[in-house]
Amino acid sequence: MPTRQLQPRKTPRQLRGWEAQERILEAAARVFAEWGYSAGTTNRIAEAAGMSVGSLYQYFPNKDSILVALVRRHVDEGAARLASLWADAQDVTSLDGRVRLLVDAVIANHRDEIRLHQVLFEEAPRPPELLADLHRLEGELVEAVAQLIRTDPSVRTDDATRTAWFAVTVVESLTHRYVSSYPKGDLDAFREELVKLVVAYLT
């Protein structure tokens, strides 16, 4: 049995667990963005994080778990941005203004880290459990928007959930597509047109 009490409780140079995890995730984000998922090897990630593979595997059991943690973090950030949308939606009452709010939030979720976003949400193999989570989150967003629609007399629909699904999905997928196809494109012009499209659909 090793004599644990002879070890110092803590040495300043040692990384605390969460710090190391953060460093790894941050490195993985850069590596995946640059190399894609399969070429984004654990060795490269470790190197980018300034540690060795051995150390890396002390904080994550395998490569997949790094991906999952990264997606989770990414999604959490996006969810937070969308949640803060509700606060703002209280002040904005015009349909046009509210749509603009949604569009802005979604664009914000995409504008940086485009390539990472692609790798995370298209290329990488996501475990079914993670997919279920994403699906659930999307459902919540749709339901929230549906609720807004129901209380807005200027929107005519016979199925608020369906209408909300189209509105949310159109904003997400068009933004994704635009940003992927034209990374240097004119985001302002795009936003205006997208708002126009959604408003036209809703009224």
Added chain:
Amino acid sequence: MPTRQLQPRKTPRQLRGWEAQERILEAAARVFAEWGYSAGTTNRIAEAAGMSVGSLYQYFPNKDSILVALVRRHVDEGAARLASLWADAQDVTSLDGRVRLLVDAVIANHRDEIRLHQVLFEEAPRPPELLADLHRLEGELVEAVAQLIRTDPSVRTDDATRTAWFAVTVVESLTHRYVSSYPKGDLDAFREELVKLVVAYLT
């Protein structure tokens, strides 16, 4: 120097080159759809095609070339379907009818082989040269639709190309998304709503 003239010109059991290629592509389509790109190994493809890896490599220089050929074939089919759309567009003069034509063609491009479509266009690493081709093809479709828009007095726009891009992209990406998320969904209802959305945007 081998004595070629002693070989029979052709033996019935031998596959002609294009037949073998077809068999391989057809097998690859099934394997990729079932296993995804990375797990869709050349060995599995060969097995599904009823031949050995060695034979497979006689018809394709590497795995990537199989993928490229598959995407090309897929895209050609889609392009053909969209091209035949022009013939029909002569007879249909209402905006609603024309949008429906476009939507139907795009849905047809997606309704079968959903999973293959995903693998081909999302998961698999596509060489830049192929991406350029796809981009060019999309540009052509957009320009064709823009031309239709310009001659249709019921569509109000100050930039036909931009409007066409939104119309085409919205149909493609929403269909893709819907079919991926709800493989068993009600396609008819979806189509109706999508047509409504596009028509609302265009008028």
Added chain:
DNA sequence: GTCTATACTGGGATAGAC
């Protein structure tokens, strides 16, 4: 805690027989 070296695996591609 950190490292280096390496075991192990799986898949792409080829050699060489028939």
Added chain:
DNA sequence: GTCTATCCCAGTATAGAC
């Protein structure tokens, strides 16, 4: 033309020293 056996490499993950 077809096959089987195998080379080879890259990448994940671990062992074991410090």
